Amino acid sequence: MTHDRDKQSSEARFHKLFDDTQAMSIQGYRADGTVVYWNAASEKIYGYSTPEALGQSLYDLIIPDEMREDVKQAVAWMFEHQQGIPTARLNLKHKDGSTVPVYSSHTVVALPNDEPIMFCMDADMRALEVAEAEVQRLSYYDPLTDLPNRRLLLERLASITRSSNNDEPVAALLLVDIDNFHSINESLGFSIGDRVLAHCAQCLRRLSQSPDDLARLGKDEFAIVLPSPHSSFDAVAAQAEHLATEVLQALETPLTLNDASHKLSACIGITLFRCPNAMAGDELLRQADIALKTAKRSGDTAISFFDRKMESAVKERLQLSQALNHAIERHQLSLAMQPQVNKYQQLIGFEALLRWNHPELGEISPADFIPIAETTGAILSIGDWVLEKSCETLVRWATNSSSKHLKLSLNVSPIQFRRGDFVPRVEQLLKRTGANPKNLRFELTESLMVGDINFIVRQMNSLRQLGVSMSLDDFGTGYASLAYLTQLPLDELKIDRAFVQDLDQRGKGELLTETLISLGRSMNLAVIAEGVETDKQFERLQELGCEFFQGYLFGRPSVDAERYFND
Template identity: 65%
Template sequence: MTNNPDKTISEARFQRLFADTQSMSIQGYRVDGSVVYWNAASERIYGYSASEVQGKTLYDLIIPQEMLGDTKRAVALMFANKQAVPSARLNLKHKNGSTVPVYSSHTVVSLPNDETIMFCMDADLRELEVAEAEVQRLYYYDSLTGLPNRRLILERIASAMRHVNSDCPCAALLIVDVDSFHSINDSLGYSHGDKVLINIAKVLQQYRSATDELARLGKDEFALFLPCVASSPGAAAAEAERLATTIINTLKMSVVLEGKAHHLMACIGIALFDRPNHLSSEELLRQANIALKMAKRSKKNKIRFFDKKMELMVKERLKISQALNCAIQNNELALALQPQVNAQRELVSFEALLRWQHPELGVVSPLDFIPIAEATGSIISMGDWVLEQSCYRLVRWSSQKTYEDMSISVNVSPVQFRSGHFIQRVQSILDKTGANPRKLRFELTENLMVDDIDFVVKQMESLRRLGISISLDDFGTGYASLAYLTRLPLDELKVDRVFVNNLNEKKQGALLAQTIISLGRNMNLMVIAEGVETQEQFERLRSMGCEYFQGYLFGKPTIESDF
């Protein structure tokens, strides 16, 4: 019993202060985390009464599962050093499982002849977070539509511009403007105009991939940011134009106001750019605005690109796309074969490569027409044509002693591979031609693995049951990981020409090529290197253990008439 009345009164005051404070949760814990003190504010903030926490620990009550390890280490450290860790903003746990944001401070009280106690003092931040969220909303969002405003989308664009995406480096910014919107405000009033703007916002939301990629810039202007459109400028331009056309056609649908139908006509300006990019987001917005002004001035073209060259590329792609529709019927396609040899330079097989000679466009590069064919879906019929022609070639070779043992590798597009009834179409072509499927090899690219690996494996197993072998093309340049590789029913790995070309660059290319070759051999797969153009490359790859080779050193792709 103390002999100091003043000290006793002072202690009582502090105990009453701790117990009655409504804004600060104060808890006391032993070294094992068990509760020794729990004030009224703790019940209000965390939901547990003082009687409920008896016999429980800090970890049972308010620490989320993901914080348990760090919290236990911090508590042990505080008791060991008799010193608190720094105060911090934490997300703790309410009795009902909800998150409780607090600002938490700690102190360790160690008195002579008494056990050491850790006290936690937590200030409830829930109301503060609500206020912060409202400030954030007012600062970054349009109050009418709920969309991000100009400020937020500029920050989003600036952030995207700093990041590299080697798989999809081309981005686009579209500004959508509704023609003669002021006439709705003038004739029906601003309340009806607001309804139209809200409706436009809902329409545009279906074309964004993230919430911060669509914004209302002001009045009747909206910005749609596409951070990852395509891997090449031409493909990006085509995709942006396709989306813009869809938006214009969707907005043309009438909106009924005051019993009258109003048809909305939109103009769209588009700016394309690569990532990363040194241009500011304000500059990109300015470019898209210039394109928008050009579109608004035009009587016919309501979609304009900032870069005139892009417009020409889009028109060229459209011309190619239209011409592709008749390429098979007009007998414009041809099959070219490139030889594949073994380590003794003996001919063992060929790769079938598609060529296109158009009467007006001339010889069109596969690098130009294959992506367009994939985008439009015409690659499916073209792929079937290549397979059918390859099968007929194998049938003819079967009666020629020189070529009777030869096989053919056929490239299969991811679009073709994932299309409906692919396996059935392959079976039908085999039945129709009578080709031996064991003389066929399908070359698949790594980007197949980006989605639904189970489906990919199932399709590949079905092909192998038909007798067709499988080669993984461009290995090391795409999506396939070692984990995927072990699941795939493969027969061959193909070393991409990128690694072959870089065999002498600071040894990095050689190291990667050697790794792929060793990996393939350890998995009992055949390994073939493509793009071999020099004797030095051939000998280097052969010394690494590569078994098969393809490239200009052994022969260029040759069309049947010259074969």
């Protein structure tokens, strides 16, 4: 009798748990599809009340006609083998006929002397799809002015420079910088500064050929792309100068701020380029920026064109490219380790960050030399060096009881990852060094998802079979969608620092951060937030469900990682 009472008590607890679960639809079905269980969340997601659903057929209630045969086969297989099938994203049917996207998992429970029952657990993806669309929008548009941001501008430039026709037209890129904008923020306040930026965006919209040709690049800097059918540099230069003059005149129109009239001024740098063109968008921006700085230094004109007298920046890039070819052999590269911690601020691992210290050029930022390395192909040998040093580091840590459990994360360039021999090279290096692959984690950026997604998945699966874990870096800022995430064999999502910094605003950034954390946890992925710099951010991230953290609050990158676990 005691055993029966315990069993009944346990069953009652589980029934109450299932009934009260608001976030997860749970349904139970017999082998023929008859509904035997339907919790409150199922009523909310699919529109049928529990009395309406019980005794009805799964196939009539929520399965679209085009899926019916496939679902029947899957259900038959599960009851025959008495086990579930892999979780999947499905588009099911609401009572009103609308589509309900869900992330669905299934299992068959078969108890002695009892009829087997298939349980389906469905998470409603509709709110996440809305949030994903907002994440994607913020990834490509400036939230203040609603203009395209730098990322979208670079894509626009890439599209223009790839275009080809017999005329080989010339295009222009204009960089607009508002003079003394910081004084407006300091004297009138940031809200007034935001009004000024919105006003500038409106002026540019009125003058541009298309909204797609505009962008806000930074605090007070805007860009205008000027496509042209002309193949003459002189003709396009005249067009660009005319547009720049109109922009300056529009910005000089008096603006009322705090009941006082203000007149803005600006400087504009212009570069011209022929299409098609192998020059990267970053290089075009660099040229326009050189011209802009020339205009700002000049007391005679507010408009300046890039020309060959401004080649110092291009020469510097060439100098870096040549020096980079010898950086490994001359022992100029190093790895700086930034600690990663759990919610108790206990050390769980490090991210390896590449550093280049040149004897003449000094400390060179990865933001300056990594794009060069990727363009020239030097990233392949550098990536091999980083991987080898990381493995050697893991072997060294394995000899210390206080560090043998630590994971080491390192960034892998998309160019390196797409190599056909990348996986064999990793396997060979792991064997040669004796490093434990379970302590090695590769961080991949969302830009990797542009291309053959099936190849990417195969590469990731092969690496995971070796024991290496996978992290999606800077999640939420680029190309990855929920559809991609259901395909990728990931172990971790890394929340970009931009979202962490927005937590202080308690606005959309916080909502998106919460959504991204919830998404990662619902997919059984570790979620780590980078760029944590304040106790307030740390506390808020914990409240939102994040469990792992990285940032200056816990330690800056250091070539001496041992100091973090030998103290």
